[in-house]
Amino acid sequence: MSDETLPPKLWAGRFTESTDALVERFTESVSVDHRFAKHDIRGSIAHATMLAEVGVLSEADRDVIVSGLEAILADIEAGDFEWRVSLEDVHMNVESVLTERIGDAGKRLHTGRSRNDQVATGVRLFLREALDDIAGAIRALQDVILAIAEREAGTVMPGFTHLQPAQPITFGHHMLAWFEMLDRDAERLAECRRRVNRLPLGSAALAGTPYPIDRAMTARLLGFEGLCENSLDAVSDRDFAIEFVSDCALAMVHLSRMSEELVLWVSAPFGFVELGDAWCTGSSIMPQKKNPDVPELVRGKSARVIGHLNALLVLMKGQPLAYNRDNQEDKAPLFDTVDTVTDCLRVFAAMLGTLECRRERMREAARLGCMTATDLADYLVRKAVPFRDAHDVVGRAVRRAVETGRDLSEMALDELRAFSPVIESDVFEVLTLEGSVAARDHPGGTAPARVRAAAARAKARLGSPGTPRGRC
Numbered sequence: 001m002s003d004e005t006l007p008p009k010l011w012a013g014r015f016t017e018s019t020d021a022l023v024e025r026f027t028e029s030v031s032v033d034h035r036f037a038k039h040d041i042r043g044s045i046a047h048a049t050m051l052a053e054v055g056v057l058s059e060a061d062r063d064v065i066v067s068g069l070e071a072i073l074a075d076i077e078a079g080d081f082e083w084r085v086s087l088e089d090v091h092m093n094v095e096s097v098l099t100e101r102i103g104d105a106g107k108r109l110h111t112g113r114s115r116n117d118q119v120a121t122g123v124r125l126f127l128r129e130a131l132d133d134i135a136g137a138i139r140a141l142q143d144v145i146l147a148i149a150e151r152e153a154g155t156v157m158p159g160f161t162h163l164q165p166a167q168p169i170t171f172g173h174h175m176l177a178w179f180e181m182l183d184r185d186a187e188r189l190a191e192c193r194r195r196v197n198r199l200p201l202g203s204a205a206l207a208g209t210p211y212p213i214d215r216a217m218t219a220r221l222l223g224f225e226g227l228c229e230n231s232l233d234a235v236s237d238r239d240f241a242i243e244f245v246s247d248c249a250l251a252m253v254h255l256s257r258m259s260e261e262l263v264l265w266v267s268a269p270f271g272f273v274e275l276g277d278a279w280c281t282g283s284s285i286m287p288q289k290k291n292p293d294v295p296e297l298v299r300g301k302s303a304r305v306i307g308h309l310n311a312l313l314v315l316m317k318g319q320p321l322a323y324n325r326d327n328q329e330d331k332a333p334l335f336d337t338v339d340t341v342t343d344c345l346r347v348f349a350a351m352l353g354t355l356e357c358r359r360e361r362m363r364e365a366a367r368l369g370c371m372t373a374t375d376l377a378d379y380l381v382r383k384a385v386p387f388r389d390a391h392d393v394v395g396r397a398v399r400r401a402v403e404t405g406r407d408l409s410e411m412a413l414d415e416l417r418a419f420s421p422v423i424e425s426d427v428f429e430v431l432t433l434e435g436s437v438a439a440r441d442h443p444g445g446t447a448p449a450r451v452r453a454a455a456a457r458a459k460a461r462l463g464s465p466g467t468p469r470g471r472c
């Protein structure tokens, strides 16, 4: 950013004093919004093209504007463009340099347009691209999760409620739960994209413009699916940004919950999984440590995105129609949301690619929790014992198992029969971990065959997005 040569401000005509240096610094946004110069320029090219089509701009002017803007974009991308804080924002920086380079035609670009509809258009184009990148990153993470689910479809682990061992499940089943969380995130973001992908241009400052513009043409040129219907709403609406950050905040909450599980699973008392050394860090004092800093940081970074959602909601809540300068504050949280979510998704996918299950540890932990207690109760129910009575009988059997440091499956038949005479030797089929998981044999259940089938369905869904889910 530089201020050495100061071109005139584009709105200087009405003013007799130059802007106070502090105001200039306080109101500038170019230090942040230069990031979406590409989208701003794309919007300007479409606007100029449409103006020429409807006869507001000559074809000669259009041609120099378009090639001038393309040259500016090339310079920006090559790092050869000098951003000037005195020109406030990305829009006026680009327009000013365009006029410096091509003369009067540059001054005609802003015909029938305002920065208010210009910025709304640029932000929407930026977000649409970000949404596509994020959709790809979610998908890539889902691919990795699916591969683990398939590999570990038969790996028994303890399933928890209240973080207490509850019932045996398979690790593959657990992975598919993560998959579903991400699938809803992808679905939400795809819906959000539809609302992002509408054209504000043509609304001008707030009321529209007297020029015979063709908004449908501008929309087509920019790949928008429709128009923002009301000019006042078009320049003031940031719902699409709030919705985007809200969907991202929820995705980050999901990543944070997954991170929390990883942190627990790699801890010594659990020891369920191992992450590659390249994905962990050491301690400067304790030589034995291998810390899961990456999932911890993903968990930590969820706080930023949740904060950005709050910031955007509060930014909007007091604004009367139509555009207010408050809206300039939307960029920093939006950009940081895009960066944080994209980074976290990518890091997570690469890190999970190194995950190895310590199957014996999981099995051991599953064995020690008396987790087939519900299976024993169900067994008694099948032998005509009312469920409440069965629950009580099993509770007493569990107390005995815990007191003697054993699992239910390790108790002798006679011992078990002391709690209920209907228990017979076939009880051991339901008391084993494999028997317990295999019995949950319905769609959505943890039986290994069901997990494999669910993984296959999930894979097909990923292959053709839009496939309905949850069909019977």
Ligand code: ARG
Residues within 6 Å of the ligand: 029, 033, 089, 115, 116, 119, 323, 325, 327, 328, 329
């Ligand atoms: N930099 C401004 C923003 O981000 C652009 C729009 C300025 N409009 C205005 N009327 N001052 O919102």
